[in-house]
Amino acid sequence: MLSIEDLSVxxxxxxxxxxxxxxxxxxxxxxxxxxxxxxxxxxxxxxARSIVGLLPGGSHATGAVLFxxxxxxxxxxxxxxxxxxHGAAICFQNPRGALSPTRTVGRQLAxxxxxxxxxxxxxxxxxxxxxxxxxxxxxxxxxxAAYPHELSGGxxxxxxxxxxxxxxxxxxxxxxxxxxxxxxxxxxxxxxxxHAADTDGRGVLLISHDLASVADVCDRVVVLYAGTVVESxxxxxxxxxxxxxxxxxxxxSVPDVDGRAVVATPGAMPLLKAAPHDCPxxxxxxxxxxxxxxxxxxxxxxxxxADDWTLACFHPRTDELASExxxxxxxxxxxxxxxxxxxxxxxxxxxxxxxxGGHAALRGVSLRVAAGETLGVVGESGCGKSTLxxxxxxxxxxxxxxxxxxxxxxxxxxxxxxxRLRTRVQMVFQDPIGSLSPRRTVGDAIAEPLRALGxxxxxxxxxxxxxxxxxxxxxxxxxxYPHELSGGxxxxxxIARALxxxxxxxxxxxxxxxxxxxxxxxxxxxxxxxxxxxxxxSVFISHDLAxxxxFADRVIVLYLGRIVEEGPVxxxxxxxxxxxxxxxxxxxxxxxxGFSGPKVTLxxxxxxxGADAPGCPLAAxxxxxxxxxxxxxxxxxPHGRAQAACWRVPEIPDLLKGSDIRV
Amino acid sequence: MSETVVVDGARxxxxxxxxxxxxSVILAVVALAAILAxxxxxxxxxxxxxxxxxxxxxxGHPLGTDANGMDVxxxxxxxxxxxxxxxxxxxxxxxxxxxxxxxxxxxxxxWVDDVLMRVVDVFQAFPTFILALAVAALVGNGTGNLIxxxxxxxxxxxxxxVRAEVRTVRESAFVAASVxxxxxxxxxxxxxxxxxSLTPVRVIxxxxxxxxxxxxxGLSFLGLGVTVPAAEWGAMISLGSPDVVAGRWWTSVPxxxxxxxCVLGFSLLGEGLQERAEAKRR
Numbered sequence: 001m002l003s004i005e006d007l008s009v010x011x012x013x014x015x016x017x018x019x020x021x022x023x024x025x026x027x028x029x030x031x032x033x034x035x036x037x038x039x040x041x042x043x044x045x046x047x048a049r050s051i052v053g054l055l056p057g058g059s060h061a062t063g064a065v066l067f068x069x070x071x072x073x074x075x076x077x078x079x080x081x082x083x084x085x086h087g088a089a090i091c092f093q094n095p096r097g098a099l100s101p102t103r104t105v106g107r108q109l110a111x112x113x114x115x116x117x118x119x120x121x122x123x124x125x126x127x128x129x130x131x132x133x134x135x136x137x138x139x140x141x142x143x144x145a146a147y148p149h150e151l152s153g154g155x156x157x158x159x160x161x162x163x164x165x166x167x168x169x170x171x172x173x174x175x176x177x178x179x180x181x182x183x184x185x186x187x188x189x190x191x192x193x194x195h196a197a198d199t200d201g202r203g204v205l206l207i208s209h210d211l212a213s214v215a216d217v218c219d220r221v222v223v224l225y226a227g228t229v230v231e232s233x234x235x236x237x238x239x240x241x242x243x244x245x246x247x248x249x250x251x252x253s254v255p256d257v258d259g260r261a262v263v264a265t266p267g268a269m270p271l272l273k274a275a276p277h278d279c280p281x282x283x284x285x286x287x288x289x290x291x292x293x294x295x296x297x298x299x300x301x302x303x304x305x306a307d308d309w310t311l312a313c314f315h316p317r318t319d320e321l322a323s324e325x326x327x328x329x330x331x332x333x334x335x336x337x338x339x340x341x342x343x344x345x346x347x348x349x350x351x352x353x354x355x356x357g358g359h360a361a362l363r364g365v366s367l368r369v370a371a372g373e374t375l376g377v378v379g380e381s382g383c384g385k386s387t388l389x390x391x392x393x394x395x396x397x398x399x400x401x402x403x404x405x406x407x408x409x410x411x412x413x414x415x416x417x418x419x420r421l422r423t424r425v426q427m428v429f430q431d432p433i434g435s436l437s438p439r440r441t442v443g444d445a446i447a448e449p450l451r452a453l454g455x456x457x458x459x460x461x462x463x464x465x466x467x468x469x470x471x472x473x474x475x476x477x478x479x480x481y482p483h484e485l486s487g488g489x490x491x492x493x494x495i496a497r498a499l500x501x502x503x504x505x506x507x508x509x510x511x512x513x514x515x516x517x518x519x520x521x522x523x524x525x526x527x528x529x530x531x532x533x534x535x536x537x538s539v540f541i542s543h544d545l546a547x548x549x550x551f552a553d554r555v556i557v558l559y560l561g562r563i564v565e566e567g568p569v570x571x572x573x574x575x576x577x578x579x580x581x582x583x584x585x586x587x588x589x590x591x592x593x594g595f596s597g598p599k600v601t602l603x604x605x606x607x608x609x610g611a612d613a614p615g616c617p618l619a620a621x622x623x624x625x626x627x628x629x630x631x632x633x634x635x636x637x638p639h640g641r642a643q644a645a646c647w648r649v650p651e652i653p654d655l656l657k658g659s660d661i662r663v
Numbered sequence: 664m665s666e667t668v669v670v671d672g673a674r675x676x677x678x679x680x681x682x683x684x685x686x687s688v689i690l691a692v693v694a695l696a697a698i699l700a701x702x703x704x705x706x707x708x709x710x711x712x713x714x715x716x717x718x719x720x721x722x723g724h725p726l727g728t729d730a731n732g733m734d735v736x737x738x739x740x741x742x743x744x745x746x747x748x749x750x751x752x753x754x755x756x757x758x759x760x761x762x763x764x765x766x767x768x769x770x771x772x773x774w775v776d777d778v779l780m781r782v783v784d785v786f787q788a789f790p791t792f793i794l795a796l797a798v799a800a801l802v803g804n805g806t807g808n809l810i811x812x813x814x815x816x817x818x819x820x821x822x823x824x825v826r827a828e829v830r831t832v833r834e835s836a837f838v839a840a841s842v843x844x845x846x847x848x849x850x851x852x853x854x855x856x857x858x859x860s861l862t863p864v865r866v867i868x869x870x871x872x873x874x875x876x877x878x879x880x881g882l883s884f885l886g887l888g889v890t891v892p893a894a895e896w897g898a899m900i901s902l903g904s905p906d907v908v909a910g911r912w913w914t915s916v917p918x919x920x921x922x923x924x925c926v927l928g929f930s931l932l933g934e935g936l937q938e939r940a941e942a943k944r945r
Contacts, residue, residue, distance in 0.1 A: 060668070419845035420845060422843055427839075434835060437858070439859055501844070501845075
């Protein structure tokens with residue numbers, strides 16, 4: 001249906017030239033889901049834009065984008081308009097940004113149906129309701145009247161899908177449809193795309209950097225690197241036993257819930273000014289030879305493989321992707337058992353600005369971190385992870401309860417004393433570039449905590465140099481500004497800043513979720529090295545369970561501001577007690593064996609309706625919920641080496657037996 | 664099949680440069696002429712030619728003389744010192760005062776914000792020129808006072824602008840990072856919030872300087888500006904306006920034109936800076 005042939009796009013703008021795509025060819029057939037994977041800057045979005053004729057200004061394109069025989073690049077405006085409505089439709093990455101905030105979602109869908117399908121208002125309303133139901137929106141009639149801000153992220157993405165599929169397009173393009181969604185939702189949303197291909201015979205082009213998620217739903221996978229197709233073929237083969245070194249590097253960079261080791265590949269993707277004359281991956285490739293830098297490898301069939309598995313490499317790998325055993329936990333000197341952080345029954349309430357009431361983000365959290373120990377914090381978004389980070393850093397006050405860092409309470413201190421204590425806890429933020437002031441140099445940023453400690457300029461420079469060397473950053477970087485850095489470099493700088501003042505406690509708040517896969521692996525290596533230091537404790541917050549498994553000693557699982565399970569990492573991941581933990585693990589995407597125990601799926605998306613009700617907050621979503629759950633507050637009770645807040649823990653193994661519970 | 668399809672677009676940046684250079688050149692020429700005025704003219708700005716009033720342009724007086732027998736060319740050039748000087752100084756004071764207010768109000772929030780912003784509201788409730796008239800009438804004329812007037816009428820806009828910017832910047836991760844690194848409030852404000860809140864100010868200030876010149880000329884036209892014999896474009900236009908009817912254009916048209924060119928220069932500069940800021944954001 002869609003056939004892209006030798007598409008090259010060069011974007012020429014005054015002062016810069018970018019070869020966004022170089023000789024890209026790919027096909028999507030009816031009823032087929034094709035995954036387009038690779039790191040950002042690889043040209044994934046450019047492919048999507050070319051299919052709907054939305055190339056950015058200054059683009060020079062050669063080749064052809066054939067959609068049912070017509071070349072999209074050379075369509076006249078009227079044909080293009082028809083093509084965009086009926087031929088191909090896009091689901092955008094950020095559904096809330098792509099929905100108009102001042103119109104109800106039902107109105108937006110109905111409008112499209114009226115324009116493109118020439119339905120009457122009444123028919124359109126009917127059809128819209130059916131569409132909503134089809135993408136799994138509960139009580140669709142009520143949701144038609146909702147505005148985008150009233151919807152949760154998952155719901156908004158569903159609306160977006162219904163908008164895209166509403167006019168029955170032949171091809172559905174999904175540009176990173178699940179970025180920013182929780183694991184439980186990701187799975188559900190991706191299933192919608194599979195459904196669209198299976199039942200309606202649409203072609204689906206699924207663009208993603210998340211290999212593990214797409215692995216499940218795609219028929220074929222196309223891997224892009226620096227604007228070139230490096231490998232393409234059946235999903236099971238390409239992701240199971242990749243032949244191109246880049247695909248292999250990508251796969252090995254992804255942490256997995258089964259705990260296998262992450263192998264980082266050094267370097268970063270080059271930004272090409274013109275179509276490459278060599279293998280763009282050669283510089284980072286361990287198998288590169290002189291041939292690889294002299295000539296661009298042609299696209300060829302993988303030796304001895306099925307007909308549509310192709311790659312562009314002189315030295316295809318045929319061996320098994322080394323599936324090493326889970327890395328041995330490094331020995332730690334935790335003999336000192338010095339507590340660096342103690343949180344006791346902390347509650348945080350965000351008051352609403354007008355009137356009374358407010359929103360309780362944390363409801364009685366207690367935890368303890370010793371020097372040399374790493375505590376992982378996991379949970380879906382909205383469960384209070386970020387609030388916990390802010391609480392530890394003293395950015396929000398505790399409404400009740402106690403937070404002690406290195407034995408002192410932040411709320412007791414003022415002025416200079418408080419500022420000194422603050423340098424004892426340092427945070428590494430999610431968005432590395434955003435957490436560096438755009439108008440301050442890198443050197444200045446790293447010296448920030450040292451300034452607060454009152455060190456003279458010469459001593460500051462010494463310490464900055466030392467920490468920069470430790471993180472293997474180039475010293476010439478000190479005079480640069482954040483916008484000149486890549487994401488990976490910026491995150492190293494942020495870690496350097498956090499380390500500069502030699503804090504007792506490091507808080508990592510989703511430190512790799514804004515980074516590309518191979519860069520993520522590099523940063524995880526750096527962090528793994530940093531947290532091994534026996535003099536300080538670390539808290540590692542992430543929605544990605546696999547990442548946490550990599551180097552946490554203990555894990556707490558948060559749900560709606562409460563700790564539902566707590567324990568050593570192997571215990572929690574290997575034998576989850578609480579149904580919520582089990583559900584999180586069940587839905588975690590995995591390229592390897594994944595979570596091995598019986599799986600559990602929660603009903604409904606996360607919303608905080610259950611938060612204020614008496615009883616267990618999970619009761620509304622839990623497949624094991626009984627009457628007692630809805631009336632009785634659950635407290636953490638020890639089960640083996642872990643603790644869980646669920647009275648049914650002893651019964652759950654029996655409940656799980658026989659039936660793999662799925663709703 | 665292999666011909667290239669080109670998507671138009673991306674004039675980005677170039678145009679901004681043209682605007683900035685043109686605006687700057689215009690202003691530089693006027694400023695230079697004003698500074699070098701004594702070398703470029705044969706008469707002093709308030710020197711009276713005993714031989715005649717309202718002499719038409721010709722040798723000796725390139726732009727003739729006005730009703731008092733003063734050389735229009737000389738007054739025209741010398742006036743630039745006052746006009747440009749007061750406008751730029753006034754706007755500079757407005758920027759500093761307004762930014763400080765906006766920074767404090769935006770960062771501290773709460774009742775400080777409420778009080779400061781209500782004061783700003785009161786200032787902004789009056790039409791600019793009426794407010795300028797009132798303040799000028801209150802403090803009286805004189806260079807220093809005029810700078811104060813210009814500053815007073817313009818500062819509230821900067822306070823509002825910077826406050827809005829600060830309210831976004833203070834929520835950013837780098838401010839949180841700095842606070843948690845133990846930086847003092849003043850340190851955070853000075854080193855992180857301020858430099859990242861000034862972009863709109865940089866764009867608005869030149870435009871504002873143009874308007875300030877108009878305000879100043881307006882005040883002088885009404886007799887509330889500079890004291891009379893001093894050379895100032897607004898005062899010159901006011902003095903020469905009766906002559907225009909009688910066909911003696913040279914006393915009021917030249918200052919009017921120069922004023923127009925200056926305001927144009929400021930506008931082009933401001934416009935260019937805005938284009939550049941937008942091009943960068945893309």
